[in-house]
């Protein structure tokens with residue numbers, strides 16, 4: 001696979017300031033009890049909404065406290081999704097933005113742009129293999145491996161419920177029931193030539209993103225002018241504020257910059273589920289916040 005040869009070439013990620021991957025400090029990343037949001041009594045829910053608001057405002061990034069309880073099925077969904085997506089990533093040949101299905105004609109190129117979002121730098125060959133699939137309103141899923149459709153259907157539904165609860169908490173005013181959802185599976189092959197940039201810094205174009213990983217760290221979040229390594233609580237989802245949340249909140253919440261670094265003997269995988277309003281929605285600040293200027 002391309003990743004192996006990339007490991008032996010001069011390291012483009014550490015050669016110059018432009019591509020350098022500085023050491024990340026650790027943590028302080030906010031933890032929010034999302035169970036209170038979904039199942040809590042009025043006062044617990046109100047506190048969780050305040051916590052989400054503060055985390056969005058201060059960080060644009062937080063994690064979901066699994067101790068507080070996770071939505072039923074999410075754990076099983078996380079475990080089974082590794083198996084499902086690993087096969088899909090390998091079968092699609094590990095191309096960056098490897099959405100299966102045909103040549104990059106105009107429509108497909110537009111779809112790829114939508115799925116990839118806004119990136120500041122190109123992805124370096126071999127450091128990332130990914131599969132992106134529209135998950136809602138209709139699941140567009142590769143036909144192989146056979147288990148993938150089953151896994152993706154369950155995973156999309158589980159994460160969509162959580163994303164909608166979060167979206168409601170972040171902005172009760174925004175109607176997101178008819179949403180648009182994208183699933184992404186990223187695989188970063190082993191890379192022993194030093195630290196490298198698997199996925200350059202970017203913000204996610206949607207409203208909210210849920211991300212979990214296979215126990216190999218590498219996600220970094222930009223906070224307070226520094227890159228911090230995002231090490232999750234065991235089994236936790238990371239929650240990432242996207243560009244549309246920044247627009248809706250009139251800049252009060254930021255679409256946070258994040259990136260993925262690679263380096264080490266174990267392949268890293270991350271599973272991303274991103275939600276947006278349906279595609280014909282005009283995304284603009286909610287009036288109450290627009291009035292603030």
Ligand SMILES: O=C(O)CCC(=O)C(=O)O
Pocket residue numbers: 184186199204211213218219258259260269270272
């Ligand atoms: O692999 C990661 O941790 C980051 C993935 C990501 O940010 C994305 O797919 O948008």
Ligand SMILES: [Fe+2]
Pocket residue numbers: 202203204258
């Ligand atoms: Fe991202």
